[in-house]
Amino acid sequence: MAGVTLEPTPVSPTPPAPPAQGGCGVRARSGPWVYSAPAILSLATWVYVPMVATGVASLLDWDLITPARYVGVANYRRLLADHDFHRAIWQTGWYVLMMLPLATVVPLALAITLWLRPGRVSSLYRALLFLPVVLAPAANAVSWQFVLNPLQGITNTVLADLGLPGPGWLNDPSWAPVVIVAMTTGKIIGLNTLLFSASLSAIDQSTIEAARVDGATSWEIVRHVIAAQLIRPVALLGLLCVLLAGQWVFTNVALVTQGGPNGATDNVYYRLYTYAFTFFDTGTAAAAAVVITVGVAAGYVLVRLAIGRVRHADAPTAG
């Protein structure tokens, strides 16, 4: 080792010339593809191929058993004239509107309240809020059915003891969708409260003290300092709600009401399921899937535009 000194490697101004061997260059070029192949393959298998297949199926008259027959856009024409589908679309929009505050504002308020009052009680409360999230959806749905049974259910028994009339919760077209939303939000509120709590823990406590010294009232601190820093997660969960509210309620609709009474709790996802697995009308179901995808994509774009507008007005301005 004697006499060996460490010298900085001279930095060549131009990158070294590519090796003459062709093999190396090919490997370098194919490298990214090799590494991303598993992801691309699984995406293709489970997403892209089924999407294309759905598009193709929407042009066929096919009951999964007898040979398929090409019918052009007849499925779409029938679907868009179907009153059940129209009602399902309106009903889905209603679910979105009902779920939107329950998925954003309410969990946000809960998370901020719990965060502002840390302690054993708030930890317990947070755990209780989260409990419905880990319940199996089917078990959750079935137990709600017991609770809300018009004759033997505990809800109506208690109401009767109080001398109040108990509605037929799941048979009454005006109550059934509300019940479905209530069943679903139990989970959504717990989960979103937890997500907001995670975002809140990233907030620097001293910004709240700074706001107090700046003369902000408690409400102004919550609004301008805490909630304003959570615009991103709120917007994200709002977006998710718009896109997924129909899917969130699906389990409860399928297990508890099957879309009834008289279509009052229907939504596009359950309608699609009905076309496919009750009527075995694969073509119409596929057409519904295409229509829903287009609708959801449109909803996504609209919400992103709305978020962009909100983000520009998220703080009081000066100068």
Place this chain on the structure above:
Amino acid sequence: MTDVMRQPESAARERGRVPTPPAVVAAAPSGGIELRSVRKSFGSTPAVDLPALSVPAGSLTVLVGPSGCGKSTLLRMIAGLETPEAGHIHIDGQDITAARPGERGVAMVFQDFALYPHMTVAANVGFGLVLEAKHAGRGALPRAEISRRVRDVCDLLGLGDKLGRRPRELSGGERQRVALARALVRRKPVLLLDEPLSNLDAGLRAQARAELIRLHREVAGTFVLVTHDQAEALSLGTRVVVLRAGRLEQAGTPEEIWRCPANLFVARFLGSPAMNIVADSRGRLLGWRPADAIALGVTSPPAAPTDAGEVFEGEVDVTEFVGDRRMAHCVGDHGPWSVEFPAATPVAVGQRIRVLVPAGSLHHFDAQTGTRL
């Protein structure tokens, strides 16, 4: 107070742009703080226990002490972020012990700056004013006035071209100046600064120190600054308050505290290298600063007390080169001590040296209580 401040400002505006726009200059300093038997503890540990402490109006008072001495708690009690268990705090004669933080005439710069991450620089600085305008009602503080004041203070601190940035797009020094701007723009009589320089790197810190002194001169309000760095305390403060374990050890000008430390703790805490403390034959403790000793050469008449001062003899254990000086850490007859020589002085490890400490540079302390004799 705003009226007092506005007057010189408009005069300056008539002269056009001046190098240091005196946007926040007060004519007479205000913001004197009085603390009376203020006490606060966390659990069973007393954090602050002060019979009386006053911060003169217009001073730059530095609260200094080792970590856990209660200096930050004290500052936070003045800010209203902590409530004292007992005692009263007065600002300009008004009892503000129970007032809300926003209503006691204080602004604060936080250690980690505590900027609102979702707001631009302009919104950060203007937040307090926007709220003030809202609370005061329509017309009290017009929007144009707010943005003018925000712009002025940002210009003063060199942030004029950063108004639209968010905190994460700024450097550490810029963030610190935004925090300062946010506090200054509200024109409160008292500005509290909690370790404002500790989050800056060394080079920037020296620069920021000078800027703070200049700013204090221009603003002419009362600054209360917390630091654990004794050198920073001495160089920044017009008044230094040394705290330990929640109690006042000494308060005075930096010169007073440096020349006459009230007790052993203050003597040891101030100065780097620290003061030598050596027991003498009469059971007292003698303190002297390493720089105050005069080398007596290395030959040996035995050490003896003289009228001119005290002679110490010891063997050099470690030498340290510190730029223009050389430190020698010695083992003496009565314990270890250190001495500073000019860098050219030849001192070798193992050498016996004798130093004379002039009587005027000697500090005497009681061995039991540690108080100055």
